[in-house]
Amino acid sequence: MRDVIVVGAGGGGPVVAKELAAAGLDVLLLEAGAHHTDPRASWTHYENDANNPLTGFLRFGPSDRSKPAWLREEPQNSYVLQVAGVGGTTQHYYGNSPRAFRGLFAGYEGPDRDAYDTEHAFPFPYEELVPYYEWVEATLPVQTAAMGTKEAVFFRGAEQLGIPVQTTKDTLHASYRPQENAILQPGGTAGRTTDPARLHYPQATGCTYCGFCLQGCMEPIRAPRNQFAKRSTDNSYVPMALTAAAWSPQGRNATLIPDAFVVKVHTELRDGETVATGVTWRDGRTGERHREDARVVVLAGGATETPRLWLNSGLPNPNGWVGRGYTDHFLDGVTGLFDEDTGSSKGPSSAARCDFPGRGALEGLGLPPAMQAFIMALSDSGIRGRYANGRGMRGPWDGRSGRVLGPELKDALGNGVNRLLNILILTGDDVQRRNRVLLSAFPPDEHGAVPKVVLDGRARTRRTVGNREFLARKATELLRRAGARRVYRFDWAPLLLHVHSSMRMGRSAADSVLDSDAESRWVRRLYVADNSALANSLGGPNPTLTTQALATRTAEKIFIEHFGGRPWVRDGNPVVSTDPRISRALR
Known part of the structure; x- marks a missing residue:
């Protein structure tokens, strides 16, 4: 568990x-x-490819x-x-x-x-x-x-x-x-040149002024992931x-598992209270389903998917405000x-x-x-x-x-x-x-x-x-x-x-x-x-x-x-x- x-x-x-x-x-x-x-x-900077x-x-x-x-x-x-x-x-x-x-x-x-x-x-x-x-x-x-x-x-x-x-x-x-x-603030050559050859980490750090924020950040070139701008x-x-x-x-x-779409939150009754006990998730690559149990469950799928998961799991909604x-x-x-x-x-x-x-x-x-x-x-x-x-x-x-x-x-x-x-x-x-x-x-x-x-x-x-x-x-x-x-x-x-x-x-x-x-x-x-x-x-x-x-x-x-x-x-x-x-x- x-x-x-x-x-x-x-x-x-x-x-x-x-x-x-x-x-x-x-x-x-x-x-x-x-x-x-x-x-x-x-990834690329092409708009259609990204968006x-x-x-x-x-x-x-x-x-x-x-x-x-x-x-x-x-x-x-x-x-x-x-x-x-x-x-x-x-x-x-x-x-x-x-x-x-x-x-x-x-x-x-x-x-x-x-x-x-x-x-x-x-x-x-x-x-x-x-x-x-x-x-x-x-x-x-x-x-x-x-x-x-x-x-x-x-x-x-x-x-x-x-x-x-x-x-x-x-x-x-x-x-x-x-x-x-x-x-991250631009440092080194970042923000000072548009020459890609001069915008490699660590010569360049932080924002390189590429202008492609919407397409996901992968700047500067060769930076470790935790130094992307x-x-x-x-x-x-x-x-x-x-x-x-x-x-x-x-x-x-x-532990991170991607391609894991959670389809159900599990609960049980303990001393008269409904308690979350775990989830079932579907592997997006194989279609297989897996169950994981835990002492605490935290939902963070977003303002559209979290109420969907709640409602699909049949969880209580006595005042009708789930999703509202x-x-x-x-x-x-x-x-x-x-x-x-x-x-x-x-x-x-x-x-x-x-x-x-x-x-x-x-x-x-x-x-x-x-x-x-x-x-x-x-x-x-x-x-x-x-x-x-x-x-x-x-x-x-x-x-x-x-x-x-x-x-x-x-x-x-x-x-x-x-x-x-x-x-x-x-x-x-x-x-x-x-x-x-x-x-x-x-x-x-x-x-x-x-x-x-x-x-x-x-x-x-x-x-x-x-x-x-x-x-x-x-x-x-x-x-x-x-x-x-x-x-x-x-x-x-x-x-x-x-x-x-x-x-x-x-x-x-x-x-x-x-x-x-x-x-x-x-x-x-x-x-x-x-x-x-x-x-x-x-x-x-x-x-x-x-x-x-x-x-x-x-x-x-x-x-x-x-x-x-x-x-x-x-x-x-x-x-x-x-x-x-x-x-x-x-x-």
């Missing part, structure tokens, strides 16, 4: 695996997708790319952008690691309290999470993003919005700043979990066309931001050409100048919102992407019961009933919709003040890449699945450590850092409650990390 089984090696699962393995526990980490142990041998949702190496599907991707039912016009494999969706994230807004936590009494979804707040104060933020920030590490031309253009507009520069990790008011991101969990927490015995005095190495409360960041995109070189395709893809607590956030966004064309053609408003699709909103942008196609798109992309500056709009989204994950009536796949993602546009609150419009206008103003001669607003259809809270922790047992320790309210020894555990959408900030801080806290709760461990945090301060190097950084 294992001490702990962790289901999912994406953004949160490897955090739990690393911390508990380093504390001396026997941890099994199961991942449904592939383990790309040598990315440079199997094609059916055949790309960064898709939600089995490691054998000749087999079809795994199915989801999405009855509305939407697309869940999720990656299977070790590292999960962090394989193509941009490393952005801001902290959440304080207003979404218990006990907040700031003057803007009513701007937040306080009905669905975290069940503990923000200050309680700060030492775990610090822990993760020291582990990855999280640093101020490297700057380039597109960031200079972004800040040129941001400084005229009447908001100050932010100089702290905690966001206290509307402000702009470089991203806090999990990408972007700190996706396949480059950071997973290597640490698999080598814990080498650097932690009490540690033992976690599914939030995203109600994304939108605004792009400015400039007469100057913006450097849009160079450097870390997203390295500048504006935050508006109670509203959401704006992020600079650099993209390669195919993805640039994709985002400019993703809309709920129809096609600019042709039909309005019932929306086609007017505002300070040029013309109506909508898809950019034909001659207008050719003009925008006429000199490549480096005359453009994109701003991604991340809206604070209220928790709504009708937005949810449930089991589809479609025929089941080899893993059981497939998930159905329901995002009812009518369930968006007036506050959520108002926040999105406020941010679209602020983004347009920023681009105008930065010198854009044309501004496009897209009114995106739901592109679901920041999804949360479908297994939410909460203050009330009436509308949450997890208690304040991220343990299931109805199944003992069963925890959740992915975005689905988040109580809400954080108000707009990117979710990965908060999920990882919460997963660190959850690992500590498991260690204390079930294995007699000592606290890692005392009186709001980290006492000692399981990694002695991080302990020194925290002190």
Whole structure:
């Protein structure tokens, strides 16, 4: 019997695996997708090769790319952008690691309290999470993003919005700043040359400014895996979990099994309580099924797959909130066309931001050409100048919102992407019961009933919709003040890449699945450590850092409650990390 089984090696699962393995526990980490142990041998920078949702190496599907991707039912016009494999969706994230807004936590009494979804707040104060933020920030590490031309253009507009520069990790008011991101700073020749021959490790370290963050990071050339620039969990927490015995005095190495799709969580009754006892997983290469037992089970398959696994396992759901409360960041995109070189395709893809607590956030966004064309053609408003699709909103942008196609798109992309500056709009989204994950009536796949993602546009609150419009206008103003001669607003259809809270922790047992320790309210020894555990959408900030801080806290709760461990945090301060190097950084 294992001490702990962790289901999912994406953004949160490897955090739990690393911390508990380093504390001396026997941890099994199961991942449904592939383990790309040598990315440079199997990955490319070609956009379709990486991002094609059916055949790309960064898709939600089995490691054998000749087999079809795994199915989801999405009855509305939407697309869940999720990656299977070790590292999960962090394989193509941009490393952005801001902290959440304080207003979404218990006990907040700031003057803007009513701007937040306080009905669905975290069940503990923000200050309680700060030492775990610090822990993760020291582990990855999280640093101020490297700057380039597109960031200079972004800040040129941001400084005229009447908001100050932010100089702290905690966001206290509307402000702009470089991203806090999990990408190693360029060193040596990195960032100083585009000559591949001079961008080999150790001559070059950290970010080489290749501009291909979305295609997975394999830079610098010849770097060991734990020195790849972007700190996706396949480059950071997973290597640490698999080598814990080498650097932690009490540690033992976690065991990782890829191509292991978990299809059932097992339970038994003990003293009148339902208790998790293990899982059954299916080998994606052979089709064989295996059972593993453990003292604790941690689910970390993501906001869509974790509720699917719960429901397919027939686990209790007495209040009906398993899979409900599914939030995203109600994304939108605004792009400015400039007469100057913006450097849009160079450097870390997203390295500048504006935050508006109670509203959401704006992020600079650099993209390669195919993805640039994709985002400019993703809309709920129809096609600019042709039909309005019932929306086609007017505002300070040029013309109506909508898809950019034909001659207008050719003009925008006429000199490549480096005359453009994109701003991604991340809206604070209220928790709504009708937005949810449930089991589809479609025929089941080899893993059981497939998930159905329901995002009812009518369930968006007036506050959520108002926040999105406020941010679209602020983004347009920023681009105008930065010198854009044309501004496009897209009114995106739901592109679901920041999804949360479908297994939410909460203050009330009436509308949450997890208690304040991220343990299931109805199944003992069963925890959740992915975005689905988040109580809400954080108000707009990117979710990965908060999920990882919460997963660190959850690992500590498991260690204390079930294995007699000592606290890692005392009186709001980290006492000692399981990694002695991080302990020194925290002190």
